[in-house]
Amino acid sequence: QDSQQANEQVASVGTLEQLLNTEVRQDIDESSVLNKSITLRVEQTTLLDALKSIASKGHLKLSYDTQLPVLGNHLSLDLEEISIQDALWKVLENTGLRFAVSPSGQLILMNKNEKLTIQRVQETITGTVTDARTGETLPGVNILLKGTSTGASTDGEGYYEVTVPSLQDTLVFTYIGYQRQEVAISGRTEIDITLQPQAISGEELVVVGYGTQERQDVTGSVSTISSEGLESRPATNMTSLLQGKSPGVTITQSSGQPGQEDHSILIRGVGTMNNSSPMVLIDGVEASMDDVNPNDVESVSVLKDAASAAIYGSRAANGVVLITTKRGNRESMNVSYKTHIGWQQATRLPEYVSSAEYGRLLNEANINEGLDPRYTQEEITKFETGSDPYNYPNTQWLDLLLQGSGFTQNHDLSFAGGSDVNRYRVSLGYNEQYGLMEKANSDRYNLRINFDSDVTDWFDLGVNASLTRRETTNPANPFNSGGSVYQFFRQANRIPPIVANKYEDGAWDRHDDGNPIAWIEEGGKYQEKNSRVVGSLTGEAHLMEGLSLQGTASANYELSDGKDHDRTIAYGDGSVQGPNSVEDQVYRSSVTVLEAMLEYDRRHGDHGINGLLGVYRKRELGNSLSAYRQEFPSNDISELTAGSQEGWSNDGSAVESKLGSYFGRINYDFRSRYLVQANLRYDGSSKFAREQRWGWFPSFSAGWRIAEESFMDDISWINELKLRGSWGKLGNNRIGNYQYIPLISLGQNYNFGGSASSGAAQTSPTNPDITWETTTEMDIGFDAGLFENQLSLTFDYYNRYTDDILTSVPVSDIYGLPAPTVNAGAMRNRGIEFEVAHNNNIRDFQYDVSLYGAYNINKVERYENPDIGTSIRKEGIAWNSYYGYEAIGVFQNEADVDASPHIPGNTPAVGDQKYQDQNGDGVINGDDRIVLGNTIPEITFGFNLGLNYKGFDLSTFFQGADRVYRTIHPEAMWPFQNGAKVQQMHMDRTIVENNEVVREGRYPRVVTTALTGHTTSYYQFSSFSVLDAAYIRLKNIQLGYTVPVTWSGDYLSNVRVFFSGENLLTITGFPGNYDPETPNGVGYPQVKTYTLGLNITF
Amino acid sequence: CGDGFLDVTPKNSLSDNTFWQTEQDAELALAGLYENWETWSNIIYFDGMSDNAYYPGWSHKIDGSASPTNLAESYWGDPYSGDWFEYGRIRKYNNFLEKIENVSMDEATKERYKAEARFLRAYNYFYKVMMFGDMPLVTETLGPDAVMARTPAEEVKSFILQELDEISDKLPVQNMVQSEGHITSGAARALKARLELYMGNYATAMEDAQAVIEMGVYELYPDYRQLFLSESDNEEAILSIKFTQDIYPSRHPQFMLPGMGGGYANVSGTYDMVEAYETMNGLPISEDPTYDPDNPFENRDPRLEKSLLYPGQEWDGRYYNPLDQQIPNEEGDMVSNPDYYENSVGSPAGLIIKKYVEPMPEAVMQNSGQDLMVIRLPEMYLTYAEAAFETGQNMAQGLEYLNRVRKRAGLPEATALTEALVRRERRVEFAFENLRYFDIVRWDLGEESIDGTVYGVRKGSVNNETGEVTWESEHIILEERNFVAERNYLLPIPQREMDNNPEMTQNPGY
Known part of the structure; x- marks a missing residue:
């Protein structure tokens, strides 16, 4: 009753x-x-x-x-x-x-039939719910008594009041976008709660190709990085920010040079012998990752498997990176200002010996070769004491070079807001970086405007516009053009300390190629101004319920304007480097895309159906123009018109390529439990002859959300468990243009009778049969969320087979042209990826940890004619593995030399490197070479740890690689190579006396190359030069503090200050103090950065 | 599927389908043939493979350490440097000969163009067969899959001789000034004479040399020094590479000039070369009692001073000094000396090859307009003289020709042809002109001329005020060379070709 x-x-x-x-x-x-x-x-x-x-x-x-x-x-x-x-x-x-x-x-x-126990409520519990990060109160938070449907929600002030039958019960707090929290009442009547924003949640929207999907519905292998994951780390560019954020995504930065960091991005290893970098889209428009301001980014999705990427067809074979920028919302204007300043230093620098040490080792090298010592003891003493600093100097060139401040600053200001009809977000960004050397700096300005309008109830309009301006200035030198500072670093790493920088009278001294310090101080400069405009306009018409038609037009214009101004430099020895010259270069490119899409998205009861049909057209144009003059009347004049007409020159060229596509997709799910997806893309490329032009690229994927099954109901600790599988085929056409057309190159000129005669000849090979290379990839994986999603797991296994790889296969010389590009190779990448993440909070203390790892094995499966050099491209071996002799120590004595096999024609000496005769035929020759190590890391891993306590946050991020090998430049590897200097590591050498090894060091006996440029035994490419480049590095550590709202007052809604350090610690066995991530040996070094930052939201 | 949208046309190049139609196309293609037909470094560095010179970059080609993998030497700015194996130029020549047939143009011009292409092809095969022995003789354009066995050297040589014979009538009788750089009848006959001589066909060699001499368009240039420099476009040249500043420049001066002033001093003379020059008395140093080993550069064949820059010689307002580590600067302070033989831009032998260079600003060192001699009239004189000596025929005419060369040099006339005289005159006259190595090969002097230690000048000190040199007894040691007889003077077939052409075989000893 x-x-x-x-x-x-x-x-x-x-x-x-x-x-x-x-x-x-x-x-x-x-x-x-x-x-x-x-x-x-x-x-x-x-x-x-x-x-x-x-x-x-x-x-x-x-x-x-x-x-x-x-x-x-x-x-x-x-x-x-x-x-x-x-x-x-x-x-x-x-x-x-x-x-x-x-x-x-x-x-x-x-x-209705459930027996409702009606009982008198004994207790009322009150409290306030706030955001753990910002301290703001949260309205509308749901509070439920665990195990019942009863509860309450917070009011506008975040205050709640809930009546419970017993103080021994548990309350469950839930709020969209925040982590669910269970709190045992434990006898309290007042409970204040802070909720942690949620990174992974069942309702997370994932950006996928041409649309979004709920995370739970994704059947491919997609990694996402949300803005929270990006915002916390100050970075000057987008690419470095993504480093280590996702398993299977390998990002390396080969230089720390401002504006020229030279990132390479690989998804699941090197997928082809051609360009292996992924396709990057910013708001659906193909663009460069360097042209987006990191602060504008809302989320990044990395489509790793073929099925996810297949909707992009031909260009997606190496994965796709989708960047979505922030947009306005329907709120009143929100203003945010972010800034950081920082300082850069080289991570690791080679340690060079003093001039006295250099002289002693040079003497030893000469004696080793039966020559007289180069320096007398008296001279060595002068080097040692510095008594005659101009003739017997001890010049540390690298120290002289690294005089730049390395200062960086960054400012970002954004305004976002909107009304019911229109939404906008406008952001301005400025970044300035000074290099490790003087006069090298880079500025970047960004402006982005995103605008959305619901024009009518059936028509929406979206406009994106992005303007990027980059200005880079570098000192110029006589040997590099285009702003490369390579020769500055190479020379500073090469010129021995026995060469003075300046004479006593202040005039510049020089080495063979000049003096890099003189180049900086008196030489010219290279300036590049790069402007890029990317704009897109999208209109979407809602034709009927679930059916919409969308059209997009986009354009990406780039104008790059470079000026190379070399000045004449006079040296103290009377020599002059010059003449002064100016080269102006202009590069223009445009990419225009037209796209139309019909989309159907509707749920019919248990059946969810989403379909897509699209058509795509792209045209790419590139134009370059350059002009050169020399012998200007003054070093200070840098406009072409002032230069001499003698020796002037100009040049120009253009390329064009086109792509056309038709594509479609169907998603189907039954009760959001069984998910299937199919994609099909039909691509045509101008890079192939008509008959070979078109390619079909299909893919399929399926998912099963096991956790939704009724038999899983009893297993309460599993919140989500999804099995995924996919298969797909993709294409790649990233080769040069016009390779199917026999071309006659102009400019093959000769000189008849003292005047230029224009010449023409075929200089490049032709292959009319080339067509798409295809990548077929299978991926199996699962996602799991356990213990109220506090522990999440993702695992993937993939097998990617790239066939008909467009590559040149070595041909016999008698053909007489370089090898043509043919569909010749096949390679396989197989690997696993996993990610484990855990987050929890203990009262006010929150933490999250995540660990990811990837293991990838690359193997060439077909390559008809092996390409063998110091690296090998051959069936059964990882692409571009190092290849050479196996070094087995040094010859100990004459008897050892006589008894050991030699390289024909070479007579080694005691203390020289000895090589293994692999086939035992008594000679060391090409047949004795073996695979010495792979250049693509087989294992990559990362580890994130985040801590939050009240307003404080600390995050650290480690990243590393294993089973990878690298070499360094010969001038860094060997002492005295090509007139170069000596490092501390070279001192650990083998010492030979009276034809006997008296001390065996890591290096063989020291010799100079000046007199024995072909000491064959010494410089053979062998296992000695192939260095283990495994490392673990503290990529980033950051400590931040969010000022409580009560302090920041009414106008500021959020204030955060932070300190961040990049690349602060590296653990590696790599020799010579070189950076294992990208050991170049003689170029611009890798940098570490210390940063202080401030974020304010009004 | 709307294919038309995807059609593009190349914007920077002509397409083979539309080329090869007019006489203008043929002209373009002809200039394309001449581009890099021969390079300065092949001419100048080549003596580094002999007892005349020392060039560390090419040492491995001669010191016994040549191997199939270390052979290639690509030199920046000089694409075919040291690579006589490659077939890129052969393809260009063959393609020209095939395609020009369909071009409608003046028939006589077409015949001359074809003859020029055939000469260039024969010239290229001449080096191939001399350097590698048996080589695939490719006379048509091949596809990328082509592989081919080696054609016996004798067959390749017959082909070259036959080609040169056939085209010499089709080419104009002109010197290089008149032909403005185009191949002439004289060039074809002269190259033929060179190969006949190398093959020991002395009678034919003599005949061909005489034919060239009798053409009457060639003349000895009076000044042996300027012959190679500002006056290098002269009537002595039978075959030369035509360079023009800014348009088609040679970069050789920077690589040859002394370090002080911006050169790299890459290639040096050897002391053996110095000793090969006679004294002013027309005698070898070993036979002239007036020769003073402590003043080795005095009273010598004037060509020595014109070909080599040695310690104490005046140069660019100073005395060349490769012997002292330090030299005084203008203020009199002692500063380091870039020319010092142990410095990286010093000549390691203390002997700069001067023949092709004179002081110049660093700015134009890689922009030289000097032509480079490939074949010049004295080679015909000395070919005739050698053939006369070897056959015993026309000895008087041979001696007269040889004395024309000595007279121009400023030496006393010789009185009789001897083997030593013929060979010495050839070595000295053509020092650093790429003839010495093939002479060593055909005279089989490997054991004698190649094997052993290579020396530079004696160590010592140069008085920077007077140029006087104080010599020590010891010579600078350059390197140790090891002559491997079983290799038959042939270079190894590059490993890349061994890997890519299953029909290819390796030369003995590699």
């Missing part, structure tokens, strides 16, 4: 409050909503859709148990001018369900 009464009470009033209290609380008046008059017409609609329809008319949020079987029942109704309350009862007739409405507007469905 009690139960019946309760039901009737609910039925008559229908508020949640009355479920909890037998006393009717008249002061909460929801009747105004329930009495609202509506019209409802439904025709063979599911019960759920009918309820949703009613809820939306009453502005109520529908809450229900998805397991309720009756929700799929179909019904037809025609109700005019009926109250919501009556409509609900009508709809729920004969369903066994009833409803309740909470004060916050939740419409809750529950089982």
Whole structure:
């Protein structure tokens, strides 16, 4: 009888409050909503859709148990001018369900027959819910008594009040975008809670090719990085920010030079013998990752497997990086200012010996070769004491070179907001970087405007515009053009300390090629101004429910303007480097794309269907223009017109390529439990002859959300478990243009009778048969969320086979042209990737840890004619593995020399490197070479740790690689090579006396190359030069503090200060103090950065 | 599927389908043939493979350490440097000969163009067969899959001789000034004479040399020094590479000039070369009692001073000094000396090859307009003289020709042809002109001339005020050379070709 009464009470009033209290609380008046008059017409609609329809008319949020079987029942109704309350009862007739409405507007469905225990509530608990990061109070947070449907929600001030039957119960706090939190009441009546923003949640939207998907519905292998994951780390460019954020994505930076960091991005290893970098799209427009301001980025998706990438067809064979920028919302204007300043230093620098040490070793080298010592003891003493610093100097060239401040600063200002109709976000960014050497700096300006408008209720418009301006200045030198500073570093790393920088009278001294310090101080400069405009316009028409037509036009224009100004430099020895000259270079490129798409997205009961049909056209144009003059009347004049007409020159060229595509996709799911997807793309490229032009690229994928199955209901610690599998085929056409057309190159000139005669000849090979290379990839993986999603796991296995690789296969010289590009090779990349993440909080202390690892094996499967040099491209071996002799120590004595096999024609000496005769034929020759190590890391891994306590946050990020080998430049590897200097590591050498090894060091005996440029035994490429480049590096550490709202006042909603350090610590066995990530040996070094930053939101 | 949208046309190049139609196309293609037909470094560095010179970059080709993998030497700015194996130029010549047939143009011009192409092809095969012995004789354009066995050297040589014979009538009788750089009848006959001589066909060699001499368009240039420099476009040249400043320049001066002033001093003379020059009395130093080993550069064949820059010689307002580590600067302070033989831009032998260079600003060192002699009239004189000596025929005419060369040099006339005289005159007159190595090969002097230690000048000190040199007894040691007889003077077939052409075989001893 009690139960019946309760039901009737609910039925008559229908508020949640009355479920909890037998006393009717008249002061909460929801009747105004329930009495609202509506019209409802439904025709063979599911019960759920009918309820949703009613809820939306009453502005109520529908809450229900998805397991309720009756929700799929179909019904037809025609109700005019009926109250919501009556409509609900009508709809729920004969369903066994009833409803309740909470004060916050939740419409809750529950089982009518469930015995409702009505009891007097003993206790009331109150408290405030705040955001753990910002300290802001959170309105509308749901609070439920665990195991029941009863609860409450916070008010506008984040305050809540909930009545519970017992103080031994547990409360569950949930709020969209935040981590769910369970709190045992443990006898308290006042509980304040902070909620942690959620990184991974069931409702997370993932950006995928041409659209978004809920994370739970994704069936391919997609890694995402949200803005929270990016914002915390100050970086000057987008690429370095993505480093180590996703398993299987390998990013290396080969230089720390401002504006010329030379990133390489590889997804799942080197997939082809051609350009292996992934396709990058910013808001759907193909662009360069360097042209987006990191602060504008909302999210990044990395599409790793073929099925996810297949919608992009031909260009996606090496994966796709989708960058989505932030957009405005319907709120009032939100202003944010972010800044950081920092200083850079080289991570690791080679240690060079003093001039006295250099002289002694040179003497030893000469003696080793039967020559007289180069320096007398007296001279060595002069080097040692510095008594004659101009003739017997000890010049540390690298120290002289590294005089730049390395200062960087970054400012970003953004405005975002909107109304019901229009949304906007405008951002301005400025970045300035000074290099490790003087006069090398880079500035970048960004402007981005994103605008969205719901023009009518059936038509939306979106405009994106991005302007990027980069200005780079570098000192110029006589040997490099285009702003390369390579020769500055090479010379500073090469010129021995026995060469003075300046003479006593202040004039410059020089080495063979000049003096890099003189080049900086008196030489010219290279300036490059690069402007890029990327714009796109998208219109979307909603034709009918679920069906929309979208058209996009986009253009990407680049103008790059370079000026190389070399000055004449006079040296103290009377020599002059020059003449002064100016070269102006202009490069223009444009990419225009037209795209149209028809999309259908609708749910029919248990069946979710999404389909897509599209057409795509792209045209790429590149134009270059350059002009050169020399012998200007003054070093200070840098405009072409002033130069001499003698020796002037100019040049220009253009290329064009086109791509056309048709594509389609179908997604289907049954009850969001069984998911399938199919893609098909048909691509045509101008790089192939008509007959070979088009390629079909299909893909399929499927997912099974096991956790949704009823048999999993009892396993409460598994929140999400999804099995995924995919298969797909992709194309690649990234080779030069016009390779199918026999070309006659102009400019093959000769000189008849003292004047230029234009000449022409075929200089490049032709292959009319070339066509698409295809990549077929299979991927199997699972995603799991355990223990209330506090532990998440992702695992993938993939097998990627690239066939018909466009590459040149070595040909016999008698052909007479370079090897043509043919569809000749095949390679396989197989690997696994995993990611484990855990987050939790212990009272006010929150932490999150994640670990990822990837293991990739690369193998060439077909390459008809092996390409063998110091690296090998041959079937069965990882692409471009090092290849050479196996070094097995040094010859110990004459007898050892005589007894050991030699390289024909070479007579080694005691203390020279000895090589293994692999085939035992008594000679060391090409047949004795072996594979010495792979250049693509087989293992990459990363580790993130984040801590939060009240306003403080600390994050650290380690990253590393294993099973990878590198070599360094010969001038860095060997002492005295090509007139170069000596490092500390070279001192650990073998010492020979009286034809006997008296000390065996890491290096063989020292010799100079000046007199024995071909000491064959010494410089053979062998295992000695192939260096283990495994490392672990503290890529980033950051400590931040968010000022509590109570301090920051009414106008500032968020203030955060932080310190960040990049590349601060590296653990590696790599020799010579070179950076293992990109050991160049003689170029611009890798840098570490210390940064201080401030973020303010108004 | 709307294919037309995807059609593009190349914007920077002509397409083979539209080329090869007019006489202008043929002219373009002809200039394309001449581009890099021969390079300065092949001419100048070549003596580094002999007892005349020392060039560390090419040492491995001669010191016994040549191997299939270390052979290639690509030199920046000089694409075919040291690579006589490659067939890129052969393809260009063959392609020209095939395609020009369909061009409608003046028939006589077409015949001359074809003859020029055939000469260039024969010239290229001449080096191939001399350097590698048997080589695939490719006379048509091949596809990328082509592989081919080696053609016996004798067959390749007959082909060259036959070609040169056939085209010499089709080419104009002109010197290089008149032909403005185009191949002439004289060039064809002269190259033929050279190969006949190398093959020991002395009678034919003599005949061909005489034919060239009798053409009457060639004349000895009076000044042996300027002959190679500002006056290098002269009537002595039978075959030369035509360079023009800014347009088609040679970069050789920077690589040859002394370090002081911006050169790299890459290639040096040897002391053996110094000793090969006669004294002013027309005698070898070993036979002239007036020769003073402590004043080795005095009273010598004037060509020595014109060909080599040695310690104490005046140069660019100073005395060349490769012997002292330090020299005084203008203020009189002692500063380090870039020319010092142990410095990287010093001549390691203390002997700069001066023949092709004179002081010049660093700015124009890689922009030289000097032509480079490939074949010049004295070679015909000395070919005739050698053939006369070897056959015993026309000895008087041979001696007269040889004395024309000696007279121009400023030496007393010789009175009789001897083997030593013929060979010495040839070595000295053509020092650093790429003839010495092939002479060593055909005279089989490997054991004698190649094997052993290579020396530079004696150590010592140069008085920077007077140029006077104080010599020590010891010579600078340059390197140790090891002559491997079983190799038959042939270079190894490059490993890349061994890997890519299954029909290819390796030369003995590699």
